Amino acid sequence: MEGRTAATTRRGETYAGLSRAQRAGERRARIVASAVQLFGTRDYEDVTVADVCTTARVSKRYFYEHFDDRADLLLKVNREQNEWLLRGVAAAVPAEPASLAEVFRPALHILVGMLKSNPESARVIYVNAPRMESRRRGVLREDAQFVAAVLRRAGGTPRDQVGYDRTLLALVAGLSEVIIDWIAQDMTGDQDDLAEHLTGIALALAATAVSL
CATH class of the missing domain: 1.10.10 (Arc Repressor Mutant, subunit A)
Structure with missing residues (x-):
């Protein structure tokens, strides 16, 4: 027995x-x-x-x-894919960057390269899941917090925390819209040019943020 x-x-x-x-x-x-x-x-x-x-x-x-259902699947997959993307971006940023350019340029070149190499993941992160409005807004806030954490490597403390947080939210929302437009055009065009354009946008808004 x-x-x-x-x-x-x-x-x-x-x-x-x-x-x-x-x-x-x-x-x-x-x-x-x-x-x-x-x-x-x-x-x-x-x-x-x-x-x-x-x-x-x-x-x-x-x-x-x-x-639980299809929506729950997409939310969890979106979260996991976004975390995968942010890990890659974080790894590209120097531990002690000397300037904002040293923060954003390598990070955004890696981001664009990862999306270009993984177009299905790119669509999951930036196109399908954002249609679920609560998740889209949550991702923007999570990404803004991620950018704030990365910028802390460059030093400095904002005097106006609310204005700083809002500017970083605008930064990630703006970058996301440019990336969504690129994905909608089947990721055509030179990816290095895109990364440099994103870097220019990020530097302009980040400079505003750190002056607050």
């Missing part, structure tokens, strides 16, 4: 060398990859839970173990 119980437990917990938790994690990763592919190539309204499950090769039962 003990032998049969142990064997049953092993069969339930381990399959193909993976634990139950590992299998769940692997299924979630496939769902997320499927979502990036589908939301990155179609409009949000044209993607169903069934589409995601078919592409990910999982049943709806497993989908609902991780996500």
Whole structure:
């Protein structure tokens, strides 16, 4: 009896060398990859839970173990993709930049390069999820806080914190709109030119922010 119980437990917990938790994690990763592919190539309204499950090769039962519905999936995928992008941008900024240009130029060249190399992720971050207004506004505020944290590497404390925060919000909103326009044009044009244009916009607004 003990032998049969142990064997049953092993069969339930381990399959193909993976634990139950590992299998769940692997299924979630496939769902997320499927979502990036589908939301990155179609409009949000044209993607169903069934589409995601078919592409990910999982049943709806497993989908609902991780996500409440299609909107919840897109919100979580958007958050994860945005965090991936910000990690790459943060890594490009020197630990002790000597100027604002040393903050923004490498960061924005990396950002544009990452988006260009991952067009489906770019669409998920900047096109589909922003249609969900609450998420769009949340992302802008998160990104403004990220920029504030990066600017602290350059030193200085704003005298007018409210004005500073609002200027950084305007900065990330403006950059986002330029990037959205670029994505809408199928990312045509020289990416280095785009990065330099974004840098010019960022430097102009950041200079205003740090003078407050």
